[in-house]
Amino acid sequence: MKRINIKVLVMMVVVAASFGACKKALDINDDPSRLTPDQANLSGLLGATIQFTATSFFNVGQYGNSYPQYLAGFNSYEANIDSYNPYGFDNIWESAYRDAMPNLKDMIDRAEKLGAPQYSGIGKVLFALTLMQSTDIWGDLPYSQAFKGPTVPSPTYDAQQDIYNTSLKALLDGAIADLAKPVPATASLKVGTSDLIFGGTIASWQKVAYGARARYYLHLSKKDPANLAKAISDVSSAIDDQKGAVDLQLKYSQERPSPWYTNLGQPAITAKQGRPSYFLVNLMNGTGYFSGVIDPRLPKLFDNAGAATYIGRPVGALSTDPGAILANSDVTEKTFYGARTSPVPILTYAEMQFIKAEALIATDKAGAYTAYINGIKGNMLKLGVSDADIATYTTNAVVTKNGNITITDIMLQKYIALFLQMETWTDMRRYQYDASIYPGLKQPNKNLLGNVYVQRAKYPDNEPGRNPNVPKIPNQAQKIWLFN
Structure with a gap:
């Protein structure tokens, strides 16, 4: 994981809650997104x-949602992630290892040094x-x-x-x-408006x-x-607002649209x-496990252009295949996650309730049962389903x-509620794609792994050239420690 020769300087404008970047050539071992102490204070960090x-969480969903079969369909088998093409997931790696985690470590280190426990806790x-x-995606890291x-340009990989x-x-x-410690008296050490989620x-x-x-447990x-x-x-001390007010998610605006809108929702995508x-x-249109029940979340999540029914796309099929041609359901700007202002959820009330239901x-x-119903209601309230439809x-x-x-x-209701979140892929692998728990789930029409389900992501294509310690994995059918 050697550093490349690009330095991204991120200057937070707290009032506008946005940041910009400029690039400057520096030492080859400089971290390309790492914010140095003179570039931003704790608030900016x-x-x-x-x-x-x-x-980072969006990128995981953008490139990985074919694995839990939320999304399907590419134009060639060579690029078809849902056929388990050995795609390198470079963007996911970079957003985590180049951007998110190095800067989070900087913030934690600075907060601990300055005596700002709430910043370090966040x-x-x-x-x-x-x-x-x-x-959960790669295993050892x-x-x-x-x-x-530059002191450790090629770090070893820790066992999962x-x-x-x-x-x-x-x-x-x-x-x-840290979050339970007293809030410092000094104003600059208090978390304020640059907290883009909870203020x-x-x-x-x-x-x-x-x-x-x-x-984690x-x-x-x-x-x-x-x-x-x-x-x-x-869970008893966790996210407890049924309408999603305490969900961990970043909301976007008309001026700075959601990446899901940019990736899937905008009308320009033809x-x-x-x-x-x-x-x-099929879980929602009455033809799958919940037979005969039309889920009121269908029009909130998918746009079928006014058709009488909702039809999904086969997994591992080309766009020209007969089943793919029949598919009429899309994520567009008219749907909850395809809108310009849609959020990128990371942790939600609904997930907490389904964790509780599974554990009990x-x-x-x-x-x-109580937690199960609460999880369904919480997700429906978040999506704007009417009280009458929720009750029905x-x-x-x-x-x-x-x-x-x-x-x-x-697990099936959790699957619906966590649409576009890769946490569901972890669930599926915890149960090893058990057909009794995920009835109706099928391997891709064309499965490049043979006759098995995908177990892990391939390490990024460009990482071996930066770090000789990258583990050598035979293929994506090899289970990671967590699921062995």
């Missing part, structure tokens, strides 16, 4: 790192979420020797087991501890930190079921490639099973 983090939770997402600049058991735990525990409301960040640790629950109780405990898959659409299903079915859906026996829900119900 916070605004920049929030945007970097949101971009930095640690965003760092943990970005690192957790990255290791540079961490303990990373972000040291160490990242989970040591590094992530320390970040998450540290975030919770300096530390109580909301505390809920996010507990939510991030609940996600759920990920480890297959390794040790005792982690389920820890996840439940953290040759649609990534379109909602048949698996997702084997021991407290009534508690799991959440009292339908096909959805409620008269209270006798199963893990299948929970």
Whole structure:
């Protein structure tokens, strides 16, 4: 992971909540996005790192949403990610390792030195979420020797087991501890308006930190079921606003549009490639697992140009294939995530409730059912579904099973609620694409891995040239430690 010879200087304009960049040739080992102390204060660093983090989560969805089969369709098999073409995911790597994590580390280090625990706490939770997402994608990663600049140009790769058991735990525990400390009296050390998500409301960040640790414990629950109780405990202190007011997400504006709008929603995009898959659409149009039930979120999430039904696109099929031609569902500017002002969600109330439901299903079915319904309602409220439609859906026996829900119900409803979030791919691999939990899920029409599901992303194509320590992986069918 050697540094390249571009230096990006990011100057935060706090009042406008935006930043610009200019480039300057410097030493070959300079980190291209790292903000030096003379370039921004803590306030400026916070605004920049929030945007970097949101971009990292968007990039993961943009390039990886074919893996959990949210989106499907490319114009050639050679470029077809949903056929498990060994794509290098360079953009995802760069947004995490070039932009988000180095600057978050700078902010954490400066905040700890200056005595600004709320800044360091926010930095640690965003760092943990970005690192957790990255290791869930690739497995082993540079961490303990990373972000040291020219002193360590080629850091070794830490084992994923160490990242989970040591590094992530320390970040998450540290975030919770820092955010609970007294707020400094000095104005420059207080989190304020450059907090582009909560505007300096530390109580909301505390809920996010507990939510991030609940996600972490759920990920480890297959390794040790005792982690389920820890996840439940953290959910009780996590994101609790059913309408999404405390969701961790960056909202965009007409002037600075959402990257989902730019990538999928804007009318100028005429040759649609990534379109909602048949698996997702069938869960909602009454032809899949929730048979006969029309999900009121359909017109919120997808645009079918007024057709009588919603039809998704086959996974691993070319745009000229018969099934792909029939597909009529798109993400456009008329949909929730395709609009100019749509958010990039990172952690939500709905996810917290589905974590709780999954963690309780084997021991407290009534508690799991309550959380399950709350998760559905929370997502519907977020999308703007009417109260009447919410009531109709959440009292339908096909959805409620008269209270006798199963893990299948929970995971499928979570899948719908987390549309465009790659956390669902982690769920699928935790259960190894089990057909009893994801009924109707099929391997791609053309599967370049043979007869198996994808387990990991390929390391970036250009990383071996920068760092000789990149692990050599035979193919993307090899499981990472978390799912072994």
